[in-house]
Amino acid sequence: MDEGYIKFNLKQVKDDSTPALVLRELAALRNRLYDLKLIGRYPGGPGFGNVSHRIGRSNRFFISGSGTGRKERIGIGDFSRVIRWDRExxxxxxxxxxxxxxxxMSHGAIYAANRDIxxxxxxxxxxxxSYMLDNGYPQTAPDAAFGTPLLSEEIEMVVEYLDKPEGVLVIEGHEEGVFAYGQDIAGAEKVLMEVFKKGGR
Ligand SMILES: [Zn+2]
Structure with missing residues (x-):
């Protein structure tokens, strides 16, 4: 599949800057999720899972980089800054x-659905x-497959409909795929851990 990205090499975020503080927290969150095997890598296969954070009130966001799923620990240099995405x-x-x-694009859809996320x-x-599908958690349509504009649209619609800045969502058309979101890092982690404790282990 064509990933459709354009890469620019710009200077990295400085270690003592405000974005660095957020990225350090975000990296720590990602590393905790790695330890729970919620982010990682399939044996011999691709990495899975990612975390992101909106930049201020903009539609831009930091997201853990593609291919970082194999790393046990990531740091502030392992994030990419998404400045624009185009569903069509x-x-x-x-x-x-x-x-x-x-x-x-799925992360972007969630940010687009609610300014407070x-x-x-x-x-x-x-x-x-399986637990979330069996227990009536919010989900996207089964025919909205991973990596398609339809999925991103579906996600946006569901999060808009739920109309809450915190929640979880299971992606039926993306095997094993689950999203959680919140008003900050702690909030998103909290809602994910609540459902994880009930049915994730
Ligand atoms: Zn995924």
Whole structure:
């Protein structure tokens, strides 16, 4: 699949800047999720799962880079800055040392659906996935497949409909795929952990 990204190599975020503080927290969150095996890599296969954070009140966001799923620990240099995404063209434009995955469009859709959402988590877990489908959690249509503009549209619609700045969402057309979102990093992690404790392990 064509990932549709354009990569620019710009200078990295400085270690003591405001974005760095957010990225450090976001990296720590990602590393905790890695330890729970909610983010990682399939044996011999691709990495899965990513975390993102809105930049201020803009539609831009930081997201853990494509291919970082294999790393046990990531740091502030492992994030990409998504500056624009285009659903119709299935294209994501990002900046930074690492590139953003095509899943960025799903993160973007959640930010677009509600201005108060500032952190989005995407994890993979077969247990959590089945549990959420079996227990009536918010879900996207089964025919909205991963990486398609339709999925991003579906996600936006569901989050808009739920009309809450915090929640979880199971992506039926994306095997094992689950999203959580919140007003900040702690809020998104909290709603994910609530459902994870019930049915994810
Ligand atoms: Zn995924």
């Amino acid at each position: 063209k299935n294209k994501v434009i990002c900046r930074g040392e690492v590139r953003a995955s095509s899943e960025s 500032r952190c989005v988590i995407h994890v993979h877990s077969s247990k959590l996935f």
